[in-house]
Amino acid sequence: MARRKIEEINAGSMADIAFLLLIFFLVTTTMDTDEGIVRTLPQKLPPDYKMEVEINARDVFEVLVNANDQLLVENEYIQIDQLKEKTKEFLTNPSNREGLPIMEEITVERCKEEISRRKEAQEKAEPSLQGILKAEIAEWEDKLAAAEKVGPFKTLPKLAIISLRNDNGTSYKMYVQVQDALQGAINDLRNEWSQRVYQENFTDWSSSKDEDKDKIKIIRAIVPQRIAEQEPKNIPAY
Amino acid sequence: MSKFKKDSGQKGAPGVSTASLPDIVFMLLFFFMVTTVMRETDLKVDVKKPEAEAVTRLEKKSLVDYIYIGPATTKYRSQYGAEPRIQLDDQIATQATEVGGFIQRKRAERDPKDIDFVTTSLKVDEKTTMGIVSRVKHELREVDALKINYSTSKKRVKN
Numbered sequence: 001m002a003r004r005k006i007e008e009i010n011a012g013s014m015a016d017i018a019f020l021l022l023i024f025f026l027v028t029t030t031m032d033t034d035e036g037i038v039r040t041l042p043q044k045l046p047p048d049y050k051m052e053v054e055i056n057a058r059d060v061f062e063v064l065v066n067a068n069d070q071l072l073v074e075n076e077y078i079q080i081d082q083l084k085e086k087t088k089e090f091l092t093n094p095s096n097r098e099g100l101p102i103m104e105e106i107t108v109e110r111c112k113e114e115i116s117r118r119k120e121a122q123e124k125a126e127p128s129l130q131g132i133l134k135a136e137i138a139e140w141e142d143k144l145a146a147a148e149k150v151g152p153f154k155t156l157p158k159l160a161i162i163s164l165r166n167d168n169g170t171s172y173k174m175y176v177q178v179q180d181a182l183q184g185a186i187n188d189l190r191n192e193w194s195q196r197v198y199q200e201n202f203t204d205w206s207s208s209k210d211e212d213k214d215k216i217k218i219i220r221a222i223v224p225q226r227i228a229e230q231e232p233k234n235i236p237a238y
Numbered sequence: 239m240s241k242f243k244k245d246s247g248q249k250g251a252p253g254v255s256t257a258s259l260p261d262i263v264f265m266l267l268f269f270f271m272v273t274t275v276m277r278e279t280d281l282k283v284d285v286k287k288p289e290a291e292a293v294t295r296l297e298k299k300s301l302v303d304y305i306y307i308g309p310a311t312t313k314y315r316s317q318y319g320a321e322p323r324i325q326l327d328d329q330i331a332t333q334a335t336e337v338g339g340f341i342q343r344k345r346a347e348r349d350p351k352d353i354d355f356v357t358t359s360l361k362v363d364e365k366t367t368m369g370i371v372s373r374v375k376h377e378l379r380e381v382d383a384l385k386i387n388y389s390t391s392k393k394r395v396k397n
Contacts, residue, residue, distance in 0.1 A: 018263035036389040168369035183292035238334035
């Protein structure tokens with residue numbers, strides 16, 4: 001007599017079990033990628049610290065938001081939808097207007113000169129200054145790389161900043177809108193440059209990809225992002 | 239004779255085999271297991287993130303700490319009131335100074351070489367006022383956790 005064929009194992013319930021697990025993972029996990037506006041806070045300073053450098057009033061773009069969510073930019077009341085254009089004007093000063101920063105011309109020669117001057121200084125400098133000099137050299141090296149790539153360009157002077165101050169009563173929604181407009185202005189200018197140089201968008205690049213890292217450095221050297229968030233005068237207790 | 243007849247007679251098409259179904263489901267399962275991270279905290283505050291356009295995506299989730307600020311959920315409202323609260327991990331903080339301790343605790347769990355790359359993501363309800371946010375920012379500065387991210391949701395296009 002021929003042997004009976006072994007019957008197939010019924011795998012129907014396996015699917016059910018797998019589904020159960022699947023549903024468990026679907027429910028317990030998060031898919032949303034966290035998006036937002038990235039900022040670096042200023043370092044904590046010693047209490048007796050005094051700023052030594054004097055900053056020109058024309059080099060500061062002052063943005064104030066009060067408790068009623070009103071916006072005062074360079075001593076002028078404006079609406080939130082005007083902020084982006086205003087910021088762009090500050091960052092580029094296309095018509096050399098009085099009251100806006102004077103753009104610095106960056107050329108290859110100038111970069112080389114600045115780097116060699118700092119390297120000389122570094123040899124004699126005290127250890128406390130070494131860090132600053134090193135950072136400055138790195139900064140000029142980035143500018144050099146940019147100038148070699150795109151030719152001479154104009155950029156914001158070193159001390160020019162966007163200063164953002166809010167009130168304790170400002171709503172977070174408004175604050176984010178202001179930050180969004182400032183970031184939007186910088187992103188637009190950076191995209192303009194990256195389109196011109198690489199025919200790509202700056203905002204599409206990712207800092208975790210090696211091939212994008214140098215490109216990001218160059219565009220950042222041309223359009224720096226300097227947003228200083230001032231601490232409100234009295235922070236409430238919690 | 240009858241032996242052969244039996245087979246050819248009544249049956250139509252054989253039933254569709256469902257044996258590959260578990261494989262497909264398992265594949266999906268593994269996909270989810272790999273691409274997702276376990277939700278680590280139980281939200282005790284309501285957070286409706288504000289909308290923004292010029293956003294950056296946070297890439298390394300393992301290098302992000304979250305701080306939630308918003309009014310307590312209905313379940314906890316009787317206990318904490320309607321004022322915005324700070325949630326760290328699973329707890330609602332009673333004092334802002336706990337933020338520093340929280341960051342240091344998180345730091346201790348991490349690889350020391352990663353510490354400079356850690357971002358603190360602030361998930362704040364849009365109706366919150368900046369006072370409490372500034373307070374948290376101040377505390378973050380105190381412990382040198384300077385990279386922050388104002389978490390937002392993508393702006394919906396209005397027609």
